[in-house]
Amino acid sequence: MKASVRAQMSQSLNLTPQLLQSIRLLQLTAPQLEMELRQALDRNPMLELDEGDEAGETDADTHDAAADEAACEAAAWDELPDPQFLGGTSGGVTVGDDDATQRIADGVSSDWRLRLLDELRLDWKAADLALAAWWLDRTADTGLLEGERAVLTADGVAELGVDARTLEIVRQRLLHGDWAGLCAVDAAECLGAQLDRLPDCEGLALARRIVREHLATLARHDGRALAAALDCSIEAADRAVALILSLDACPVPDAPSQGDDHIVPDVVVRKLGGVWRVSLNGRTLPKVRISPHCEAGLSRAPGDVSALRGLLDEARWLVRGIAMRNDTLMRTTQVLVERQQAFLEQGEEATAPLTLREVADAIGMHESTVSRITTGKYIQTPRGTFELKRLFAVRLEGAEVSGAAVKAMVKRLIDAEPPHAPLADETIAGLLARQGIRIARRTVAKYRDQLDIAPARARQRPAAAIAR
The missing domain is CATH 1.10.10.60 (Homeodomain-like)
Structure with a gap:
């Protein structure tokens, strides 16, 4: 046997643990990501919930910078093969008409605005429904208006071409409707509208006075001061307070239970001021950040802290990976909404031809990245909640339609x-x-x-x- 030496060149991709984690986070659905984050919070003391305080807002900017840094280090994920384990199908997005998973069963929308408009559609005229939708788009999830009523009314008059009286009448109908207290200017108006719907009972008149004139005293839980201000007995004041406490501080009811097969939308799209706006659904995902106290304590800790530093690095990569996933999901969805705007406004017949490559070119990424980020992700729109890949459509041969x-x-x-x-x-x-x-x-x-x-x-x- 003759021995020989031969030189050979080859190209390979080495996957670091951090890169693998970033890829895995990219293709997780909303429920899977929520479970991942809660498990990470349990096992890693370097992570904590971001409750939206000043530190949390500051960390959000830091996370964006971290996402850019991690994106450079993990850019090689575009060259990986498509995943094979999601949904029992290939990771590539099937954009043909034979895809049976494009639709999901119709159910109650998770957007309370859509649920209310569906109820109102039975009795309201189309013109009034349009004004109601305008008010609801400017109402926070707490049920109160987002801004001063006078300013919002002026904007509505200019935008909708109706007079201020007509616009206010629609707001009053919402305020005193089945969801009493909705579109209220403040808590006093919200609670007052709910009291107006109650049948006449003992303490109702005092309750209206408290809501109208003495909410600050009620908030202090000072029964004697409240009774003195109302010029009534403490017992009468207590009955009125009990009546107020039976009301809903937030007039928006929870969505009815749909069982265990419900869909959690990853992104939400709404048309506001003539522009389609895309936002991440942050209601279901816990926001995590690196604990500043643990990080500062680790920098001053004596002795061997290599194990703790490993946990800190793991926490940093998790936060970076989540920021990358959210950024990629937002950019992809914005392109999809922009290209399929006609579908969102007019319906199925206006669906435009759209491929993975076109979206990938628009966001400057590989097709496999677009495939991963759209597989198993759902979007909530005024036309229903469906999988993101439904917004892809093959071009019909010999035609300019899908x-x-x-x-x-x-x-x-x-x-x-x-x-x-x-x-x-x-x-x-x-x-x-x-x-x-x-x-x-x-x-x-x-x-x-x-x-x-x-x-x-x-x-x-x-x-x-x-x-x-």
């Missing part, structure tokens, strides 16, 4: 057909051709099958049956 838009057109034509003369697949193809969309009959049949619609002969109803 397959999803054509499928919606097919459904619209079938819904509007005469019951006694349903449209055949060839007829539907011909009607679409008149609109400049040329597709084969078998394509119409494929879309009809995906919509679970029977053929024309099975949809036909005799004229006699229709007359009855």
Whole structure:
């Protein structure tokens, strides 16, 4: 046997633990990330909850800088293969029309504004609903207006082209409606609106006076001072206070329980002031930061503290990874919303063709990164809550529209057909051709099958049956 020496060059990617952690955080869904953060808080004393105080706000800027630094170190994740374990499918986003996971079951929206508008739609006129939606967009989750009423009214008059009296009437209807206290200027108006809906009872008149004139005294829990201010007995004042305490400080009710199969949206998009605004859903995720006290104590600790320094490094990488994930998710969603604005405003038929590569080029990342960040992530919109990958759509061959838009057109034509003369697949193809969309009959049949619609002969109803 003859021994020989041969030189060989190869290229490989070494994955550091920090890079692997960043990749894993990138592809976690909202419930998975919440569990990850709570476990990290339990096992790492260097982490603490960010309660939104001054230190927390300052750390948010630090986290952005940390995200930029970590992004440079973890840039190689774009070259990794797509994950294979999420949802039982490949990590790549399937953008074709055959994807059965594009839709989720309809349910009650997690956005209380949408829930209320759905209730009002049964009784309110369309013009009043538009004004109600305008007020709700300027109402905080506490149920109170975000800003001075006079300033908001002036903005509404200029933006909506209605007079101030009409706008105020709609606000008063919301204030004294089924969700009493909503769109109130302050806590006194909110509680007063709830008291107005109560039947006449003992202590109601005193309760209204307390809410209107003596809320500061009530907040001090000084029963004697309150009774003196009302010129009544302490017992009467206590009854009125008990009545007030039975009210809701926040008039926004919780969403009804949907069971264990509910969807937690990762991002929320709303149209405000004519502009679509994207925001992360921060209600479900605990905000974590590095404990400044532990970090400062570690810098002065004597002896061997290598184990604690390891925990500190782990905490820093976790905070960086979360910042990177959130930044990538926000940038990706903003591009998706911008490209699919027509769909959000007009519906399925306005869905534009959009691919992974187009989004990746827009945010300056690799397609695999876009694939990871959109798989298993959900977006809450005025049109419902669905997976981010639903905003991708293949371009129909030979046309400038997407397959999803054509499928919606097919459904619209079938819904509007005469019951006694349903449209055949060839007829539907011909009607679409008149609109400049040329597709084969078998394509119409494929879309009809995906919509679970029977053929024309099975949809036909005799004229006699229709007359009855």
